[in-house]
Amino acid sequence: MLLAEEYIVEMLSGAEMVIRSLQDEGVEYIYGYPGGSVLHIYDALFQQDKVKHVLVRHEQAATHMADAYARASGKPGVVFVTSGPGATNAVTGIATAYMDSIPMVVISGQVMSHLIGEDAFQETDILGVSRPVVKHNFAIKDAKDIPETIKKAFYVASTGRPGPVVVDIPKDMTAPTDKFEYNYPAQVEMRSYNPATRGHSGQIKKAMDMMVAAKRPVILVGGGTIGGRASEVVTELAQKMNFPVSTTLMGLGGYPASDRQWLGMPGMHGSYEANMALHHADLILSLGARFDDRVTNATEKFCPTARVIHVDIDPSSISKTIAADVPIVGPTKSVATEMLSLLAKSKTSPDKSALADWWGQIDQWRQRHGGRYDTHADGLLKPQQVIEAVHKVTNGDAYVCSDVGQHQMFAAQYYKFDKPNRWINSGGLGTMGFGFPAAMGVKLHYPDAEVVCVTGEGSFQMNLQELSTCSQYGLPVKIICLNNGSLGMVRQWQDMNYESRHSQSYMESLPDFEKLAAAYGHEAITVANEAELMPALEKAFAMKDKLVFMNILVDANEHVYPMQVPKASMRDMWLSKSERT
């Protein structure tokens, strides 16, 4: 009898193995949309209740929901799509996750093996299509490989520099009649994939020596600090060293914005003081930032006096655009921790008098611009003041999921993030339509948290169909739509570079947003002036169980400043429409 028990093996179909693997991986939610090639999988899904499925209205939204869940929680998001258009609709979301190094596992159905390559109905070579925008992808060629492949997909997606992984499963691999021995591996090993788990001690020591000797240092905190859950230790390091900190668009919240040592964001729409400090720095300690073109401006003019310590888990990010003097390959968290313990043991300490001078200079720069904006434009609301009001009404503690454009920059500049993983935006790809499904993904997992979608009437219309999903699952997100009746960032560039020829940047025939929200059973409030703003926001946020669409009419002529002068150095900025450094 005992013997018999020991040899009980579970025989599952491919479809059942997909679902069981996700259960065993601890997956709580799948975001997806059914179709022909995934019908067997959806049938297996139906017959259990451990893993829940969220039915979106468009596959792109499923990927953004999964992505935002991953950004907020640190765990990989999971997506189901069918072959062909289901998979291609997911590509924008996969690319979004790829550019921002977000762990995600996308399981895509494929036409039956014998039809692959025959231009079958709903056939797309999604492995080929997704290849440039995934960390890796797998094709299932034998159904018994499903558990191990899914384990590998999670392993690859969530370790090293995270990223999206696609698993393509032909329909015949999931046939309910073909059963296989199920065994989900506790761990997998891949001889060709060994991500760094700690930095090189010698390099860290060398970096520390430079840091202690630095007279004009700046710490640059990037998305690697957020994704690597390193904010706490990075904050401690910065404070022990008394170094100024600039957080990139992907690094916002990696260091508390309310702290004196925070300078703001660097780069194209960075703060005056952050860009000036970087330009004049003698040392930049980059922790999980990748010096992309929106941060560096012209690379040959970037920070001429700075030596660069570049900490990144991905060696290919180091010295890609800016040559590193001390490259350190490793997770930000472990490297910063090692730096802290070196500092504790060190007999030398940071140069106090040099740092005092440096802080004096920085405080002067702070006076120059300080995030000011003009509030006297014919009674029209300024987008900046709306963000400040949202910060106030949410006590600065909301998850802010942004779309892409001017409103994104205003949110990044004026919602001062004190905590990591609260600012959720498409930084690398710049995907309009990201914000709303992202907010839904966060709200689903953090129902008690305040979740805000900052958007514009342009971006919002790229995924507004998800209003329906919100009704179905009861997702009371708050949508702050900065409605300027135009594609604000496009318009700003046209104002600055094309003599205000507003080619296709004006949005005619906007829907009546109040009626639109009402059609899906949601609330909406339109705000047209300053007097209405705070009461309306308070009313909206008091409706805990309601999705509220805030249609906030703002000045269409506002520009995002500071704005770096193209092809110039970090310190070359427009500070307003008329003032240039």
Added chain:
Amino acid sequence: MRHIIAVLMENEAGALSRVVGLFSQRNFNIETLNVAPTEDPTLSRLTVTTTGNDRVIEQITKQLNKLIEVVKLVDLTDGDHIEREMMLIKLKAAGQHRDEIKRTVDIFRGQIVDVTSSVYTVQLTGDQPKLDAFINAIGESYVLETVRSGVSGIARGEKVLSI
């Protein structure tokens, strides 16, 4: 500068397309490329010749290493190495030139591997300049068809690329 990069990768469907895709996606050059399984059937060895400055070559090696299926790679041009390319070339060999062509093949240590009354098919191995020099010596007007394998390379001495 020209570099020869030898790559060991998993012998799996799709691995090659990732390498080739990487080069076009990131705007890197490929001058020659060859790939075949190794003595270990789970591994393929790929040799790519490319050009670029140090920064570009560093990115190429890093990006290649980042591909999940790439197990190991080496830039052979970093050290002493041997490089060879194989060419099959079909030449017009009729009348008075037939002997002259045979002599040139002998000088270059090529082998005539197929013969008709008017055509020689020649096999020639060497580095790229040698193959180019042979074509020049023969004269392009005598060349009917060429096929070149692309460069293969291996380090000199004790160094080996294996796992």
